[in-house]
Amino acid sequence: MHIVTCAAPVNIAIVKYWGKRDETLMLPLNSSLSVTLNPVQLRAKTTVAISREFDKSRMWLNSVEQNIDNPRLQNVFREIKQRAYRCHSEKNNCGNREDMLNWHIHICSENNFPTSAGLASSAAGYSCLVSALAYLFGVDGEISDIARLGSGSACRSMYGGFVEWDMGRCNDGSDSVARPVASNEHWPELRALILVVTDDNKKTKSTEGMQKSVNTSELLKTRVERIVPHRINEIKEAIRDKDFDRFAEITMKESNQLHAVCLDTFPPIEYLTEVSRRIMNLVHRFNKLCGRTKVAYTFDAGPNACLFLLEEDVPRVLSLIRHFFRPVNSCFESFIHGLPIEVPRVTTDDVLTISMGIMPDTIQYVIYTNVGCGPQRLDDCDHSLLDEKGFPKRCR
């Protein structure tokens, strides 16, 4: 039995991906750009094992066995095996490993954050799976395009720091790959706050939502053709220069334009809730109060916010979030997870100037994190999610 364990991070798009030009190859209508978050706070972990002894391929996700026949997963398997075959042929190193390609596989994956967080866990998950399979089969070179086959945005989780997913031009998707723009050490003061919003509504899944937008939104075409290319260049400059004001403004405009396109979709798609809108409002009021853009929000296909800000502003912003949105019956400590932080009491001046009604019990908790690295192999077998027989150590 061969066994590999990897961890991979979550990424947050700041120039948004919305709309595919190829549904099977997961080719996007436009390039996008993301920030990889610190995997200590948010990561997927995946163990893959392969053995001649396994009588079928199986997969467990967060301790629950999953159907392994889903087409996206099968596309990933097919592609990584082809790539492995090619690698080994080139190196005249087929023997053992080529044989392996026909064995059954066991996969066990789990996230260190609740699925209820509504974070794009499939990006971290597919990135992690592809990284682990690449180690398992000895594939090297570009593999972000394989992750893309599982979940488009997964390709961006293949690198740390700031990452561009180039839409590419080829019909086979070979040039639709992720590329690091700056490392996770480039902008050490940058911080992220994930605000996990309480929400009971069933939301349109992003795959379905994108498809509807592509079919019905006339504004999406313009966004894709005329606006995004320009914004990608602008935000790369802002990142290069560590120009927070500019970075923040583009980030918010991108989020707003994504949701504008959703509203322009017919029938309209609604991901933002009243709470999301209040968070946006709070950010704009806070920036106005500061006389500059100190905080940026961004929202994906759900109501949770990701705020970007600089380390020095975190305590004050958290004091405001806690004041306006926190659960009534939770203690301060359990409200804020992640990096250690002392949150002061909100100041009367801030509350009076912001002048917004409080909405208690609308944010469940906050994850405080920063920019992080890409997928990592975890060699210590303590990390393995599968036991020595290739079965989950924990299983429901």
Add this chain to the structure above:
Amino acid sequence: MHIVTCAAPVNIAIVKYWGKRDETLMLPLNSSLSVTLNPVQLRAKTTVAISREFDKSRMWLNSVEQNIDNPRLQNVFREIKQRAYRCHSEKNNCGNREDMLNWHIHICSENNFPTSAGLASSAAGYSCLVSALAYLFGVDGEISDIARLGSGSACRSMYGGFVEWDMGRCNDGSDSVARPVASNEHWPELRALILVVTDDNKKTKSTEGMQKSVNTSELLKTRVERIVPHRINEIKEAIRDKDFDRFAEITMKESNQLHAVCLDTFPPIEYLTEVSRRIMNLVHRFNKLCGRTKVAYTFDAGPNACLFLLEEDVPRVLSLIRHFFRPVNSCFESFIHGLPIEVPRVTTDDVLTISMGIMPDTIQYVIYTNVGCGPQRLDDCDHSLLDEKGFPKRCR
């Protein structure tokens, strides 16, 4: 003393006007198209009087004296007087009326609907004022461009039925005029429901909102250049063919695109509230339940909805609106104003299929109306809002 009284209708844009290319001449970035509502339910009424005896020009609006120096009002006065002068010169009929142009004027105006309704009362008001002034000064020919100087959308209230406001091309605004597309008798089954939503928030004024969108929304450019011209043609065809499904779909898409542009504005502008969104939701669910588009919503720079539907569907739709949104302590009768209607109890099947939470006390009342005629002169002096001395009959 010469005295004239007119009534003028409210209009609801179905292809929206959002953004000016000239702020003083009130020239729009795109053509728009509206439905004139029945003035029996919603109208402005204005009496204008002119007399050598008046020692200054004065204006009363809904019984409260207003400052007459506002620039838009002054633009209207200047233009109608120039037009009057030209008309009389051409007819060699100057004498008495030309003299009049230098006299002071008294204006008294009131609406038959509460200002709190958040309906575009300035459109009806300026349309009414310009109509009355034209009669007073004996101006004939095109005058919708004069109404436009008071409030852009006022030009559309100069005609009944379905009205297009052609954006025009000339820099002086002479071709930016309203034109009837079909009369108020063309589609007798068409009905409108105005849902007056309870709302305490201060909203961005439409003039200011438009300006912000013009300055910051990149999507607005596309809408104006590429989308609206096509939609104007489409909706004219739908009106000509009395094709309700098509009419309704374009109407909803237009409303959504206007609010998408507002969200794409930076900082974003928010006119829709949670209640507006629920109304949209109810309409989409109802249409889905019916298997066709039986109701359309449209929203302007505020949370109130205007629904369009056919007469046969009014009772059922009203029963649903009453069920989901009505004030808890009001009787059924005071909830629905306007045209006479028997509203049945909502059916259990409809409630179960729509499957939406109720939001009591979120719609104050509903105005049930239909398509109406343009401004009318009211000859009977009982209608006059000014007494025989030229002062308001009622005044606070």
